Amino acid sequence: MMFCDAHNHLAAPALAPHIPAIFPALSAAGITHVVVNGTEEADWPTVAALAARVPAERPALHITPSYGLHPWDTGNRSPTWLETLGQYLAADPSAAVGEIGLDRWMLDRARADDPRLAGLRRAPLDEQRDIFQTQLALAVALDRPATIHCIDAFGLLLETLQAGPLPPRGFLLHAYSGSVELVAPFAALGAYFSFNGAYLAPRHVRLRALYQTIPLERLLVETDAPAMQAPPRHAPHAFAAAPELNHPANLADTYTALATLRELSLSTLTTLVAANYRRLFLRA
Ligand SMILES: [Zn+2]
Secondary structure: OOEEEEEEOOOOHHHHHHHHHHHHHHHHOOEEEEEEEOOOOOOHHHHHHHHHHHHHHOOOOEEEEEEOOOHHHHHHOOOOHHHHHHHHHHHOOOOEEEEEEEEOHHHHOOOOOOHHHOOOOOOOHHHHHHHHHHHHHHHHHHOOOEEEEEEOOHHHHHHHHHOOOOOOOOEEEEOOOOOOOOHHHHHHOOEEEEEEHHHHOOOOHHHHHHHOOOOHHHEEEEOOOOOOOOOHHHOOOOOOOOOOOOOHHHHHHHHHHHHHHOOOOHHHHHHHHHHHHHHHHOOO
16 A cells, blocks of 8 residues: 655654654555644754655665644744745755644633643644745745645635645645644645544544545545544554554555545555655655
8 A cells, every 4th residue: 555644743852752663663564755844943843854764774664754834833923934934945855844734723712721732832823824924935935835724724724825826736734623624725725635533533523524525636635633632443553652642654544544535445545545645855
């Protein structure tokens, strides 16, 4: 099988002790391609280091590094963030832009003591939009795909994207959770949509129905590992010492479940997702 993880965070500090075990597990699970996203300036050297060492150590695994400032990290950026981001992208023509985006949940619904947001200044939406548009413009200027995070701000996202310009190769709405009605207008602008294993939890009925409507030529699959844990029966892989972390090898099970959801054979789904992944993330 040739499974492609359209969105993960293998450079996250929480995964660092597990990296030597993760790569063989990915290969054993049939995972051949991964997009590794950086979300803040401190992440970017680790993403670059992984991308540099994997080709020699694991020739069967292809990494697309991706560099960006996540909306959660927007408020804590340094004065030189944009210059640094430009340097990382210029240094690797295969690198993508992301994870970037808009997040209203952080402002309106997140608890004041959410540990995932500890120490972060929560940037207001106009500031998030400004930083998002700056990074989108960089993706356009360098002809790179972009990976977008959006929670509770899909109207503003559509409006921002419609103002353009947009990356000619398209962009990924990772773990898309907007409405069915917005799928067509986003797709018309070049969107791809990645299904996450966390959406297999019984309560996510709406999200599974949503992913039955995504055009097949725009469908991708992702883990967001170590975040977004799939429910236990769809998470056969786990870290014994850190069961709260999502193991990226769980991607294979997500493919199987999505094939059932879309009433496709696993091999048909795998072939079409690989073609979509190649079109968006890999240069012809
Ligand atoms: Zn992510």
